[in-house]
Amino acid sequence: MTTFRETIKWVTQYQRRQWEATPYEGREFSAALYEKDDTIARITLNRPEKRNALNDAMFSDLMAGLHKANDDTEVRVVIIRGAGPNFSAGHDLSSPVGEESPPIHPSLSPNVRDFYNIERRRCNKHEDLFNFPKPTIAQVHGYCIGAGAEIQAACDITIAAEDAQFGIRGFGVAPTGLYGHNVGPWPGASHKQWAGKILPELSGKDMDMVGAINKAVPLEKLEEETNKWAQAIANQPRDALAVTKEFINGMLDITGYGAMWRTHYEGHVMIQWVRFRGDEVSFYKSKKDRGLKGFLQERAMHATPKKKHNSE
Numbered sequence: 001m002t003t004f005r006e007t008i009k010w011v012t013q014y015q016r017r018q019w020e021a022t023p024y025e026g027r028e029f030s031a032a033l034y035e036k037d038d039t040i041a042r043i044t045l046n047r048p049e050k051r052n053a054l055n056d057a058m059f060s061d062l063m064a065g066l067h068k069a070n071d072d073t074e075v076r077v078v079i080i081r082g083a084g085p086n087f088s089a090g091h092d093l094s095s096p097v098g099e100e101s102p103p104i105h106p107s108l109s110p111n112v113r114d115f116y117n118i119e120r121r122r123c124n125k126h127e128d129l130f131n132f133p134k135p136t137i138a139q140v141h142g143y144c145i146g147a148g149a150e151i152q153a154a155c156d157i158t159i160a161a162e163d164a165q166f167g168i169r170g171f172g173v174a175p176t177g178l179y180g181h182n183v184g185p186w187p188g189a190s191h192k193q194w195a196g197k198i199l200p201e202l203s204g205k206d207m208d209m210v211g212a213i214n215k216a217v218p219l220e221k222l223e224e225e226t227n228k229w230a231q232a233i234a235n236q237p238r239d240a241l242a243v244t245k246e247f248i249n250g251m252l253d254i255t256g257y258g259a260m261w262r263t264h265y266e267g268h269v270m271i272q273w274v275r276f277r278g279d280e281v282s283f284y285k286s287k288k289d290r291g292l293k294g295f296l297q298e299r300a301m302h303a304t305p306k307k308k309h310n311s312e
Contacts, residue, residue, distance in 0.1 A: 024064040038074070043080050045080070053094075078134055079136075082141070087144040090146025101122070120265050149166055159215050
């Protein structure tokens with residue numbers, strides 16, 4: 001029987017930032033593209049045919065792009081955006097067994113230590129983006145779901161199209177947090193109900209209204225508005241940007257952000273140890289029996305509650 005450790009190389013739980021460990025020299029960026037315009041770097045998630053679903057190759061290119069932007073002394077701000085009609089639809093659940101992006105396949109017989117190590121590596125990518133030394137801007141349009149929403153949430157600033165869609169589909173997100181495992185103190189986290197929604201995703205306009213992003217604009221003005229913010233940041237002194245970001249992130253850590261990243265990892269471990277009952281949706285069983293599309297259809301039936309009407 002193939003085991004987890006034979007499939008994915010073992011890495012200790014605590015390690016340096018992943019973008020530092022991902023080389024960019026000689027790299028042919030493909031799943032995520034890198035370009036530089038004077039003092040502004042742009043990283044474009046580039047799997048439009050998959051709605052920019054995140055797999056290992058995309059995460060690797062994203063981390064390498066951050067590494068390259070960090071080492072380039074001319075770059076003062078990084079824009080992260082998506083190619084095609086979407087920002088990102090989340091983890092690529094169709095990734096093959098052995099990749100870190102989807103949940104660990106039960107056939108690999110993982111133990112708790114395996115879960116912790118792979119979850120820390122997987123989730124640490126978002127924390128490393130959050131603590132990236134240079135300011136980051138998420139330019140969001142279309143779907144910004146699940147792991148894609150976590151990338152957006154880890155950026156310092158978000159400019160979105162008014163009709164963009166944010167959320168974690170199928171989880172039944174409560175008003176206590178859009179992404180409560182890592183950015184709970186957001187204004188939008190405690191007031192999501194202001195948008196008049198609890199379970200469905202929020203639009204860019206909704207997110208702007210509750211204060212969860214910096215600004216929402218019509219789609220045709222998204223790039224122009226994002227560039228305006230990026231240029232305003234790029235006009236600031238390098239040292240001032242570095243000190244300001246370190247100060248802000250340090251204060252956020254004092255408020256409990258570091259602890260929330262820990263619960264992010266632990267939450268993923270607990271989710272993957274769930275024992276499903278007969279009337280609940282199991283990803284692997286449903287995917288095996290009905291395929292990925294069948295799983296998505298079954299999950300949609302459970303994730304969207306039907307309205308109950310009084311017979312009186």
